[in-house]
Amino acid sequence: MPNQSVVDRIREFNRGRNLEWLKLKYKAMQKDAFGFLRGTCHLFYQDLPVEGIFRSAPPVWICGDLHLQNFGTFKGDDRLVYFDVNDFDEALLAPCTWDITRLVTSIIVGAHTLNISDEDALALCDYFLEIYTKELSTGKDRTVHSEISTGLVKELIDSLKTRKRKDFLDERTEIEGKQRSLKLIEGKTTPVTEAERQKVTDAIAECAATQPNPEFYQVLDVMHRIAGTGSLGLDRYVILVEGNGSPNQNYLLDLKAARSSSLQPYTPYSQPNWKNEADRITAIQDRFQESPPALLTSLLIGNQPYVLRELQPTADRVNLESKDGKTKQLKKVIKTMAEVTAWGQMRSTGRQNSAIADDLIAFSQTAQEWHPNVIDYARSYAAQVEQDYQEFKTQAEEV
Structure with a gap:
């Protein structure tokens, strides 16, 4: 430029x-x-x-x-x-x-x-x-x-x-009684405010209501997640949910803010009229891959679109x-x-x-x-x- x-x-x-x-x-x-x-x-x-x-x-x-x-x-x-x-x-x-x-x-x-x-x-x-x-x-x-x-x-x-879900959870969470919570890990997670926790919990509950097993998405804990390079600085969370049962069948979810593609101003082709940027990301990933990552979906928190997916031990x-x-x-x-x-x-x-x-x-x-x-x-x-x-x-x- x-x-x-x-x-x-x-x-x-x-x-x-x-x-x-x-x-x-x-x-x-x-x-x-x-x-x-x-x-x-x-x-x-x-x-x-x-x-x-x-x-x-x-x-x-x-x-x-x-x-x-x-x-x-x-x-x-x-x-x-x-x-x-x-x-x-x-x-x-x-x-x-x-x-x-x-x-x-x-x-x-x-x-x-x-x-x-x-x-x-x-x-x-x-x-x-x-x-x-x-x-x-x-x-x-x-x-x-x-x-x-x-x-x-x-x-x-x-x-x-050989990677087991329990080991994956143990690296990132801690157990008190039969209840897990997320660990504060330097360089990887930071605490959220109560307002942020409630905002994410409400959004996941709204998303869960459209899923076959809403109980799976019951939120147990939320933290900011620090990951990637190009996307650093955007809103991102790691979410601990009930999954298939506490404590060892809990699941971790990644919730990442979506923004417009940096290629958008330069491509010579008109793009579909996506509902939002998260829909763009998940729709293209779905058509590009044979079987997209588990739990991949888009959701809105206020006017901000996010991409939700499972955080996996096999990733x-x-x-x-x-x-x-x-x-x-x-x-x-x-x-x-x-x-x-x-x-x-x-x-x-x-x-x-x-x-x-x-x-x-x-x-x-x-x-x-x-x-x-x-x-x-x-x-x-x-x-x-x-x-x-x-x-x-x-x-x-x-x-």
């Missing part, structure tokens, strides 16, 4: 957020260039030229903030554990090249974090595009679960089988940094990420003006024309991210 510094653009985008939590966001963004990229999705799309393949590519339902850390495991509403794209706060209808370009950029920016060379990072980018295009060309969509997962993803999913990400430059293992993860990206786009074809499968198949057959454009832009923008990060880090006290 002309005549505005990076710091000014970041300050303007985050205006109105909780200042204490915003400090945590900025601290995470100062860690390295990859953390900065995660926290500045809005900069990526402000800078993206909406021309060439960034305009002419088929319109699809996209995550909007696709990067290496926005994939993970979760238990779907069919109670099976999946690995898929797991963040749809920015989701909307846009050219399919937008998501894949942001993902490829994240590989280049994250190269040093992963302890791989720039050459290896570019090879992984090429491989991602190769697999993504191959899967589009089939016109089919599939899912990743335990039986068909490989490498680090399979290790992660298999490890989740996790692949720890890519722990592999410390092992490119063979990283390659398997990149393959899975490319597959689920293509499958999600294919699964949601033909919905409210998104491209049909034949359009995506035809696009895949012109890969030799647009692959170089994606790589070239990702390389140049990765350099821009590094430059912006250095400027931000130098002037962070001014934000």
Whole structure:
């Protein structure tokens, strides 16, 4: 954006957020260039030229903030554990090249974090595009679960089988008698006021009245939840509910304020007339994924929309940094990420003006024309991210 510094653009985008939590966001963004990229999705799309393949590519339902850390495991509403794209706060209808370009950029920016060379990072980018295009060309969509997962993803999913709800609850709550309450955990939770507690409790009760088992949603405790990077500073709660019985069959819920997508001003496509931003997020997630996370729904508290979902012991990400430059293992993860990206786009074809499968198949057959454009832009923008990060880090006290 002309005549505005990076710091000014970041300050303007985050205006109105909780200042204490915003400090945590900025601290995470100062860690390295990859953390900065995660926290500045809005900069990526402000800078993206909406021309060439960034305009002419088929319109699809996209995550909007696709990067290496926005994939993970979760238990779907069919109670099976999946690995898929797991963040749809920015989701909307846009050219399919937008998501894949942001993902490829994240590989280049994250190269040093992963302890791989720039050459290896570019090879992984090429491989991602190769697999993504191959899967589009089939016109089919599939899912990743335990039986068909490989490498680090399979290790992660298999490890989740040993995680128990009681252990998950014990880490985050404490028991007095037969009643659980939430723990105050530094950096993860903070207390709510009585007015906030009542506001959340009333909203959950209203939502529960529309569910088959309202007793499941009986609220036992509420705290603010501190999580994520890009969304830090927005209203967010962790809620302990009765679930299937106290104390060991209680459930934890995540309630997160929804705001408009930072891509909205730049997409060349008109969007559906969603009732609110939480409806946008949950509707797109529902069509992109084979089986969305359990208890996913939208609700309103006053005029503010929120996304409600289960906080699960089976929710996790692949720890890519722990592999410390092992490119063979990283390659398997990149393959899975490319597959689920293509499958999600294919699964949601033909919905409210998104491209049909034949359009995506035809696009895949012109890969030799647009692959170089994606790589070239990702390389140049990765350099821009590094430059912006250095400027931000130098002037962070001014934000």
